[in-house]
Amino acid sequence: MSTATPKRRRVVAALCAAAVALLPVALPGPTRAADLSAQGVPDRPSPGPSPDPSLPSHTLATADAPLDNPLKGFARFLQPGTDPNAGYPLSLTWAYFGLSEVMTDATNCASYNWGVVDSALNTIAAAGNHAAIRLYMEYPGGGTGSHPGNAIPQCFNGHVAMRHNAYWDVTSPDYDNPYLVTGLKNFITAFAARYDGDPRLGYIHLGLIGLWGEWHTWPYDTDTSGDTYPNYMPTNANAADIINTYNRAFTRTRLELRYADNAGGAADSLPAIGYHDDSFCFREGGQGVTLPMSMGGASWSQLQKALEHGVENRWTTASMGGEVRPEIQSVAFANWPNGSGAVDNIKACVELEHTTWKINELSRDYSPTDPNVAAAVRLMGYNLTVRNAYFHGTAQGSTKVGVRIDNTGVAPFYYPWTVSLGLKDAAGTVVRSWTTSWDLRQIQPTRIRAFPDWQVGADPTYRDFGYARYFDTSVDLSGVGTGSYRLVMKVKNPLETINANAKKLRFANAGQNADGWLDLGGMAVGAGTTSGYEAESTGNTLSGGAVVSACGGCSGGSKVGYLGNGGTLTFNDVDGGAGGTRTVTLHYASPEARNARIQANGGTAQTVGFPSTPDWSTTRTTTVSLSLRAGRGNTVTLSNPSGWAPDIDKITVS
Numbered sequence: 001m002s003t004a005t006p007k008r009r010r011v012v013a014a015l016c017a018a019a020v021a022l023l024p025v026a027l028p029g030p031t032r033a034a035d036l037s038a039q040g041v042p043d044r045p046s047p048g049p050s051p052d053p054s055l056p057s058h059t060l061a062t063a064d065a066p067l068d069n070p071l072k073g074f075a076r077f078l079q080p081g082t083d084p085n086a087g088y089p090l091s092l093t094w095a096y097f098g099l100s101e102v103m104t105d106a107t108n109c110a111s112y113n114w115g116v117v118d119s120a121l122n123t124i125a126a127a128g129n130h131a132a133i134r135l136y137m138e139y140p141g142g143g144t145g146s147h148p149g150n151a152i153p154q155c156f157n158g159h160v161a162m163r164h165n166a167y168w169d170v171t172s173p174d175y176d177n178p179y180l181v182t183g184l185k186n187f188i189t190a191f192a193a194r195y196d197g198d199p200r201l202g203y204i205h206l207g208l209i210g211l212w213g214e215w216h217t218w219p220y221d222t223d224t225s226g227d228t229y230p231n232y233m234p235t236n237a238n239a240a241d242i243i244n245t246y247n248r249a250f251t252r253t254r255l256e257l258r259y260a261d262n263a264g265g266a267a268d269s270l271p272a273i274g275y276h277d278d279s280f281c282f283r284e285g286g287q288g289v290t291l292p293m294s295m296g297g298a299s300w301s302q303l304q305k306a307l308e309h310g311v312e313n314r315w316t317t318a319s320m321g322g323e324v325r326p327e328i329q330s331v332a333f334a335n336w337p338n339g340s341g342a343v344d345n346i347k348a349c350v351e352l353e354h355t356t357w358k359i360n361e362l363s364r365d366y367s368p369t370d371p372n373v374a375a376a377v378r379l380m381g382y383n384l385t386v387r388n389a390y391f392h393g394t395a396q397g398s399t400k401v402g403v404r405i406d407n408t409g410v411a412p413f414y415y416p417w418t419v420s421l422g423l424k425d426a427a428g429t430v431v432r433s434w435t436t437s438w439d440l441r442q443i444q445p446t447r448i449r450a451f452p453d454w455q456v457g458a459d460p461t462y463r464d465f466g467y468a469r470y471f472d473t474s475v476d477l478s479g480v481g482t483g484s485y486r487l488v489m490k491v492k493n494p495l496e497t498i499n500a501n502a503k504k505l506r507f508a509n510a511g512q513n514a515d516g517w518l519d520l521g522g523m524a525v526g527a528g529t530t531s532g533y534e535a536e537s538t539g540n541t542l543s544g545g546a547v548v549s550a551c552g553g554c555s556g557g558s559k560v561g562y563l564g565n566g567g568t569l570t571f572n573d574v575d576g577g578a579g580g581t582r583t584v585t586l587h588y589a590s591p592e593a594r595n596a597r598i599q600a601n602g603g604t605a606q607t608v609g610f611p612s613t614p615d616w617s618t619t620r621t622t623t624v625s626l627s628l629r630a631g632r633g634n635t636v637t638l639s640n641p642s643g644w645a646p647d648i649d650k651i652t653v654s
Contacts, residue, residue, distance in 0.1 A: 044465055048470055052400060058389045074358060092129055094131075099151050105155060112187070125199075134204070136213030172220065175238065199497060210233065217231075220233075272318055280323060319356045324360045329360050382440075384413070386403050386507050390404070398475070398532070400473070405471070408508075417505065432480055446468070447466075484523075488519055490515075540572055542570075545567040564596065579631075586623070588610055589613050590647060
């Protein structure tokens with residue numbers, strides 16, 4: 001234990017006391033292979049769309065992501081009067097609350113005072129962090145900090161039987177009492193009505209049941225075969241009622257449950273419920289309490305239970321949190337990627353649980369330059385890199401921008417945060433921004449580690465999983481002054497609406513700025529606001545049999561066909577901006593690959609290939625560089641003297 005302040009020593013002592021509760025748990029008999037219901041290798045997700053071939057690709061330089069990216073990594077206890085950000089970089093703060101601190105009315109179980117919760121959430125948000133929280137009714141050792149040890153609301157008195165847990169000297173309510181079950185369900189509903197989707201919150205542990213709200217009452221638990229202690233846990237039916245109430249009430253904020261087998265596996269079919277391993281990567285009596293039996297774990301280990309309930313891939317839809325076992329927090333990453341002594345194979349624990357975050361009070365003493373800890377934190381949760389940006393270096397009017405992002409972490413990003421594009425001027429000021437519909441939750445880890453139980457290779461075996469995900473959108477440059485800008489991208493942390501200094505989601509790229517904006521490259525914006533020149537415009541010249549025809553998939557509802565073999569199309573009065581070499585994008589349709597000759601102002605013609613499109617009304621694009629004169633008055637002519645050319649929808653100039 002560190003030589004911390006007395007207040008900090010009390011917090012660490014409380015953490016260690018919580019861990020002790022798990023040490024003497026009676027172990028069930030060995031699990032046979034036939035008992036497993038492992039989900040197995042998860043189906044690989046769809047690769048998504050391919051980059052638009054008409055957009056030039058710009059490769060972005062990579063760099064290490066910051067250690068305090070939001071909603072991942074380590075969390076430490078909220079300690080009033082101390083700096084939540086002191087010590088190793090983090091973006092999460094952990095807080096307990098006694099249920100009696102919210103249900104304060106001794107005569108009314110439907111009355112709630114949220115002051116203690118709001119005060120903590122505001123303190124945490126003021127530090128730029130998200131909160132991870134749990135409410136409890138039983139806390140051995142007299143509670144934590146200013147929070148009570150006995151947190152059973154007084155409104156239950158006279159309605160609910162109280163039992164004594166002599167081992168921990170705590171009072172345990174009758175969790176099967178209908179009055180209590182109704183009270184807890186009503187509380188959960190009110191809890192969600194107030195806090196679901198609150199930007200201050202990152203994760204909520206279901207809590208409420210058992211010691212520390214950890215859904216166990218050892219030794220007064222369901223295993224009564226080898227002791228004389230009665231069972232104080234609720235029936236599976238009542239426990240499942242609590243879990244299902246949480247699942248219905250919270251649809252936005254992420255929830256986590258202690259064990260996969262709680263309530264008989266009631267969360268097995270609830271993809272929004274994640275799990276928290278509060279004894280993460282500890283070895284007890286020569287057995288791991290996180291890794292499965294196939295890797296030396298105990299028959300009751302966290303991932304063994306996950307395998308038995310077929311939820312080892314729950315990370316694809318829900319977060320995995322918890323706590324690094326307090327006894328090993330100071331040395332957990334000293335032998336990364338392996339373990340030693342009481343520390344199990346730490347990299348395997350992170351990779352197989354798909355860990356996003358962990359309470360780690362002693363992380364405050366880690367060096368921020370420790371490469372082992374940094375490797376672990378960057379592996380936890382998401383680690384997003386923009387590999388390529390796709391856009392025209394000079395543009396005007398409407399132009400398309402795309403990015404390709406991959407994830408080298410072990411889990412996806414779990415929240416639908418808004419992604420925006422913007423332009424920064426020479427002074428670094430964002431002069432225009434656009435909101436996209438891009439969803440970062442679609443970017444799954446590029447590879448995953450296989451459980452030995454899947455029998456797909458010797459450990460460690462890794463399998464390809466997610467893909468680099470491509471997104472694009474069109475942006476309107478109308479009204480943007482002519483000049484040189486930096487094209488930038490940002491993911492908006494909703495906590496910024498409360499604290500502008502909230503931790504920013506940042507990419508593993510050299511061009512990532514501390515303000516959250518990622519530099520994608522330079523863009524010159526030209527004069528003019530045209531979004532393109534339609535082929536069917538009456539100002540154009542058609543000859544040699546070229547005709548206008550209807551086209552449902554074309555921008556103006558029409559196109560020009562029968563080009564080539566004598567048919568030509570000339571776009572007149574094309575704006576060349578400041579003049580010089582310009583990129584001309586041709587929008588076309590042709591179910592077969594064809595060629596066309598393109599020339600500007602009667603100059604030298606270029607032969608351009610047009611790959612096939614699905615049909616005569618679905619358009620694709622290709623580009624050609626042409627030398628144009630300044631201003632309007634340019635002509636662009638398409639022809640093919642030796643065959644048919646594609647049908648043309650329009651052209652744009654950038």
